[in-house]
Amino acid sequence: xxxxxxxxxxxxxxxxxxxxxxxxxxxxxxxxxxxxxxxxxxxxxxxxxxxxxxxxxxxxxxxxxxxxxxxxxxxxxxxxxxxxxxxxxxxxxxxxxxxxxxxxxxxxxxx
Amino acid sequence: xxxxxxxxxxxxxxxxxxxxxxxxxxxxxxxxxxxxxxxxxxxxxxxxxxxxxxxxxxxxxxxxxxxxxxxxxxxxxxxxxxxxxxxxxxxxxxxxxxxxxxxxxxxxxxxxx
Numbered sequence: 001x002x003x004x005x006x007x008x009x010x011x012x013x014x015x016x017x018x019x020x021x022x023x024x025x026x027x028x029x030x031x032x033x034x035x036x037x038x039x040x041x042x043x044x045x046x047x048x049x050x051x052x053x054x055x056x057x058x059x060x061x062x063x064x065x066x067x068x069x070x071x072x073x074x075x076x077x078x079x080x081x082x083x084x085x086x087x088x089x090x091x092x093x094x095x096x097x098x099x100x101x102x103x104x105x106x107x108x109x110x111x
Numbered sequence: 112x113x114x115x116x117x118x119x120x121x122x123x124x125x126x127x128x129x130x131x132x133x134x135x136x137x138x139x140x141x142x143x144x145x146x147x148x149x150x151x152x153x154x155x156x157x158x159x160x161x162x163x164x165x166x167x168x169x170x171x172x173x174x175x176x177x178x179x180x181x182x183x184x185x186x187x188x189x190x191x192x193x194x195x196x197x198x199x200x201x202x203x204x205x206x207x208x209x210x211x212x213x214x215x216x217x218x219x220x221x222x223x224x
Contacts, residue, residue, distance in 0.1 A: 036213075
């Protein structure tokens with residue numbers, strides 16, 4: 001079964017500290033993985049996707065098929081990074097574009 | 112610049128009422144989705160549609176139905192609202208394969224009393 005697990009409900013760091021939001025997935029094929037972010041009182045929006053291998057707002061994420069992980073990292077957290085982050089999975093066998101989301105992690109960056 | 116519009120930001124309904132949540136997208140996307148968002152549970156898929164008049168159940172379809180008569184509009188219907196359907200409801204759309212990611216609406220906060 002396809003599943004996405006974000007083990008931390010809340011991650012609290014100080015400004016300037018490194019951040020790593022964990023995401024593990026369960027999928028037997030070749031997954032497509034995404035990170036979405038929801039800032040306070042804003043709509044959920046795409047942050048990055050593994051196929052584009054891009055860095056957005058200083059965040060990066062590497063797909064590790066051996067560990068079935070897609071952790072989101074940033075070397076120096078900023079207060080404006082405080083938000084809810086969701087990891088999501090789309091299976092390659094799916095032609096419907098359906099995403100499965102994790103439970104979400106709230107990132108709190110303290111001044 | 113808004114691309115996915117949900118008709119109501121806040122709704123308060125009584126138990127047993129029939130409730131309609133509307134979603135419209137202007138990007139000509141094939142796929143449309145309805146999720147509910149609850150703290151600690153993440154986003155759970157209720158229903159999705161990959162074409163006009165086509166629909167598929169998601170993970171939690173019980174107590175809900177959907178309608179997609181036009182490509183741009185996807186409605187979620189609560190046949191008889193119950194208090195456990197109090198939640199944030201999110202609509203999203205995407206291209207057929209989903210590889211471009213979803214575009215979300217701003218959500219409807221539904222309270223059933």
